Amino acid sequence: TVPSVAIGHQIAVTPLRLAAAHASLVNGGRLVEPHVLPGDGAPPKPVWPAAVAAAVRSAMVDMVELESRTWLHGVPFRYGGKSGTVQDERDPTHYTSLFVGFAPAEAPRFLALVVADRPRGSTYYGSKVCGPAVRNLLHFALAAAGEVPPPPPLDPPSFAAIVPAGER
Numbered sequence: 001t002v003p004s005v006a007i008g009h010q011i012a013v014t015p016l017r018l019a020a021a022h023a024s025l026v027n028g029g030r031l032v033e034p035h036v037l038p039g040d041g042a043p044p045k046p047v048w049p050a051a052v053a054a055a056v057r058s059a060m061v062d063m064v065e066l067e068s069r070t071w072l073h074g075v076p077f078r079y080g081g082k083s084g085t086v087q088d089e090r091d092p093t094h095y096t097s098l099f100v101g102f103a104p105a106e107a108p109r110f111l112a113l114v115v116a117d118r119p120r121g122s123t124y125y126g127s128k129v130c131g132p133a134v135r136n137l138l139h140f141a142l143a144a145a146g147e148v149p150p151p152p153p154l155d156p157p158s159f160a161a162i163v164p165a166g167e168r
Contacts, residue, residue, distance in 0.1 A: 015098075019113040022100045026060075026080070026108040029053035061105045067127060075139050076148045078105035083126030094118045099130035103138040104147070112137040 013021075016034050024031040029048035035041035048056075060080030081101030088094040098115045102108040114130040114137070123129060139151040 015113055015115050018098075019100060019111060022082070022102070022113070023111050024048060025053050025056045026102045026111065027053070057102075057105075057108070060102070064101070067131070075135055075151075077103055077139070077142055079103035079135070079138055080105050080108075081127075081131065081134060083131060085124060085126045088118075095124040097124055097126040097129040099126045099134045101131070101134040101138055103142055109145070110138055110141040112141070 020031065020034050024047050027044070029046055029050045029052065030044035031047045032044045033041045057080060060082050061078060062080075063083075064079055064081050079101050080103075081099055084098045084100075086096045088096070096115065096117050097119050098113065100111065100113040102111045112134045114133040116126075116129045119129045136151060139148065142148045143150040
């Protein structure tokens with residue numbers, strides 16, 4: 001229904017397609033079809049007016065900067081992103097969380113998307129569960145490109161957010 005779609009329900013999309021859609025927004029409104037090898041894809045095609053893409057990209061940077069006082073802080077670059085949190089319609093106690101981000105904010109070159117299916121604990125919002133991982137991925141990518149200093153070592157992995165297959 002229209003009200004459900006307006007808040008993100010009843011829409012199914014793969015993580016790859018979601019990343020491609022966000023990439024088109026931060027790529028000046030031009031869609032680059034996902035492909036495996038450089039040069040294999042079709043030429044970029046316009047799917048958004050450039051002004052709309054620029055406005056959305058700016059809003060995504062503002063979102064991260066507003067949240068940067070908390071869990072998205074601590075990096076030597078500006079980036080943008082958008083979170084998502086979906087409640088499972090079959091079981092309202094289960095959620096899928098995601099965060100997509102791009103960097104650097106001024107001239108995006110990297111995009112990362114992290115999805116957590118049924119995160120454990122009382123925190124299940126995409127910006128809190130997946131946002132820090134996207135921030136770290138972007139930091140590693142920019143450091144590998146020589147654009148920023150390397151990030152500090154990560155804490156040991158936590159498996160608290162992983163749900164065993166038998167509990168799904």
